[in-house]
Amino acid sequence: DIQMTQSPSTLSASVGDRVTFTCRASQSIKTWLAWYQQKPGKAPNLLMYAASTLESGVPSRFSGSGSETEFTFTISSLQPDDFATYYCQQYDSYPWTFGQGTKVEIK
Amino acid sequence: QVQLVESGGGVVQPGKSLRLSCAASGFTFSDYGVHWVRQAPGKGLEWVAVLASDGSVKSFYVDSVKGRFTISGDNSKNTMYLQMNSLRVEDTGVYYCAKGSTKWHIDYWGQGIPVIVSS
Numbered sequence: 001d002i003q004m005t006q007s008p009s010t011l012s013a014s015v016g017d018r019v020t021f022t023c024r025a026s027q028s029i030k031t032w033l034a035w036y037q038q039k040p041g042k043a044p045n046l047l048m049y050a051a052s053t054l055e056s057g058v059p060s061r062f063s064g065s066g067s068e069t070e071f072t073f074t075i076s077s078l079q080p081d082d083f084a085t086y087y088c089q090q091y092d093s094y095p096w097t098f099g100q101g102t103k104v105e106i107k
Numbered sequence: 108q109v110q111l112v113e114s115g116g117g118v119v120q121p122g123k124s125l126r127l128s129c130a131a132s133g134f135t136f137s138d139y140g141v142h143w144v145r146q147a148p149g150k151g152l153e154w155v156a157v158l159a160s161d162g163s164v165k166s167f168y169v170d171s172v173k174g175r176f177t178i179s180g181d182n183s184k185n186t187m188y189l190q191m192n193s194l195r196v197e198d199t200g201v202y203y204c205a206k207g208s209t210k211w212h213i214d215y216w217g218q219g220i221p222v223i224v225s226s
Contacts, residue, residue: 034212036213045216046213046215089152089213095168098152098153099151101152
């Protein structure tokens with residue numbers, strides 16, 4: 001199975017900050033990577049797929065990059081609504097796997 | 108408008124069975140992959156199973172549920188099921204039904220349904 005590792009596990013930041021966190025795959029997944037945002041008690045919400053393609057309707061302050069085993073997710077200017085947990089997920093091969101999540105907290 | 112509505116969750120004793128349902132609307136589920144993803148209390152997301160449709164119907168499972176869980180679908184009802192047998196305490200969590208997109212990734216999620224396995 002492909003292991004997905006996110007870092008950091010928790011990130012403290014302020015409104016307006018630029019934040020970046022990473023996701024590493026244990027083997028190449030090309031660009032078969034999605035990013036989801038989840039708020040407490042809610043279902044996840046798709047932000048990005050194919051590593052760098054923004055889902056329709058998602059603000060352009062979110063961006064993604066990377067390929068093979070190294071991926072990055074960036075929020076260019078953190079907004080109050082962005083405080084949440086973010087998960088990467090590979091869909092290169094079954095079983096699909098998620099990273100353990102990066103929680104973005106208010107500093 | 109795509110909607111996924113889960114039902115059938117609840118409290119069950121270890122070793123017992125439960126069947127989750129996922130009613131889909133706004134799309135024909137047999138035209139897409141449909142997934143189950145779960146989340147243990149306070150933990151991250153875990154992909155559980157898929158009913159994949161790429162010309163032929165196939166199912167795949169995470170190792171921890173193989174032989175115990177079965178995913179199936181009823182095209183006439185546009186509904187997917189997850190039959191969960193020999194339930195364990197570690198199967199406790201919120202179970203989400205999710206729709207695969209034309210580009211494979213999951214694009215829509217249900218609201219989730221709790222499953223509690225406890226004696």
